Amino acid sequence: MAAISTLFLFFIIFLVSLLIILALIVRPRSVKIPIKSRHVFITGGSSGIGLALAHRAVAEGARVSILARSTEKLDEARRSIQLATCVGVATFSADVRDFDAVSKAVDESGPIDVLIVNQGVFIGKELEKQSHEEVKFMIDVNLVGSFNVIMAALPAMKAREGRGPASISLVSSQAGQAGIYGYTAYSASKFGLQGLAQALQQEVISDDIHVTLLFPPDTDTPGYEEEQKKRPELTSIIAASSGSMKTKEVAKICLDGIKAGKFTVTCHYIGFLLSIASAGMSPQGSFWVAFIEVMFGGLTRLVSLVVQSQWYKTIEKWSTTKKGIRS
Ligand SMILES: NC(=O)c1ccc[n+]([C@@H]2O[C@H](COP(=O)([O-])OP(=O)(O)OC[C@H]3O[C@@H](n4cnc5c(N)ncnc54)[C@H](OP(=O)(O)O)[C@@H]3O)[C@@H](O)[C@H]2O)c1
Numbered sequence: 466m467a468a469i470s471t472l473f474l475f476f477i478i479f480l481v482s483l484l485i486i487l488a489l490i491v492r493p494r495s496v497k498i499p500i501k502s503r504h505v506f507i508t509g510g511s512s513g514i515g516l517a518l519a520h521r522a523v524a525e526g527a528r529v530s531i532l533a534r535s536t537e538k539l540d541e542a543r544r545s546i547q548l549a550t551c552v553g554v555a556t557f558s559a560d561v562r563d564f565d566a567v568s569k570a571v572d573e574s575g576p577i578d579v580l581i582v583n584q585g586v587f588i589g590k591e592l593e594k595q596s597h598e599e600v601k602f603m604i605d606v607n608l609v610g611s612f613n614v615i616m617a618a619l620p621a622m623k624a625r626e627g628r629g630p631a632s633i634s635l636v637s638s639q640a641g642q643a644g645i646y647g648y649t650a651y652s653a654s655k656f657g658l659q660g661l662a663q664a665l666q667q668e669v670i671s672d673d674i675h676v677t678l679l680f681p682p683d684t685d686t687p688g689y690e691e692e693q694k695k696r697p698e699l700t701s702i703i704a705a706s707s708g709s710m711k712t713k714e715v716a717k718i719c720l721d722g723i724k725a726g727k728f729t730v731t732c733h734y735i736g737f738l739l740s741i742a743s744a745g746m747s748p749q750g751s752f753w754v755a756f757i758e759v760m761f762g763g764l765t766r767l768v769s770l771v772v773q774s775q776w777y778k779t780i781e782k783w784s785t786t787k788k789g790i791r792s
Pocket of ligand 1: 510534
């Protein structure tokens with residue numbers, strides 16, 4: 466009995482020491498990013514998650530600019546925000562693949578406090594069925610386009626003085642945390658954002674700029690509805706295990722995460738488990754989350770192995786059935 470009590474005491478001392486050590490070492494420190502009366506610039510802000518983020522930011526008192534290609538969709542977005550909040554937003558028509566056009570829009574919009582790089586395209590297909598143009602399109606819009614937006618906004622964001630902490634947030638995807646069948650190009654474009662974000666955070670932390678990576682699950686946006694009609698059956702089966710969410714809920718969680726200055730923002734428990742399993746060298750500002758990562762890293766790896774095993778079983782079963790039908 467005495468031995469058990471001593472062991473328990475050592476365990477408690479270990480946990481408390483670990484918490485203290487983590488509280489001392491986690492970097493970069495979490496900061497609050499104010500939204501009210503600040504300039505929030507959202508790419509892909511005319512539809513889906515971007516539009517819902519624009520609605521929320523306006524409702525919370527921010528001055529909002531949105532950028533996308535279609536002027537019709539931008540006008541419609543402006544009208545819907547005006548109708549809901551009685552506040553106007555600035556709209557900019559540009560393709561993120563065109564650096565000069567993006568730079569012009571960013572310059573015209575004025576100094577940015579919170580940059581949300583949200584534009585994205587997804588065409589779910591097995592790689593052997595995908596054209597080179599489709600692969601290039603996704604990499605160009607999702608990854609190179611994100612570089613274009615950040616590189617256009619960064620000089621003025623770094624030069625801002627006395628405006629408080631700033632944020633550069635990138636909308637990734639759960640397909641940017643785990644490779645998913647049918648998403649070779651899309652996953653690659655979103656995994657790329659992880660490297661961009663980690664390195665960028667080190668480069669801009671001394672300018673009080675905080676990088677956030679957002680990982681939404683399937684979300685009921687116009688883009689998702691379109692993509693769902695054409696995505697491979699297996700992609701739908703595998704993605705179904707994570708469930709889908711409403712655009713408004715996702716936008717709220719994302720904006721709250723940005724305001725809390727978190728590096729990683731996930732939208733539900735599966736995304737959270739994935740974030741722990743794939744934490745690697747990601748910065749972590751919260752010692753509580755760092756504690757969970759340290760304590761349960763092995764366990765989440767086990768969960769991820771179980772999930773992978775289910776996915777491969779589904780693929781094996783599906784291909785056996787297909788082969789059976791063909792022969
Ligand atoms: N919906 C989901 O299930 C889901 C899940 C995880 C992650 N995500 C990510 O969340 C982000 C938003 O997705 P969503 O579902 O809200 O998409 P969406 O409804 O299709 O909206 C996409 C937005 O991006 C703009 N856009 C697309 N290509 C562009 C380009 N080349 N230059 C400038 N703007 C461009 C679109 O406007 P124009 O077409 O007029 O340019 C639109 O405003 C994307 O990064 C996506 O990868 C979505």
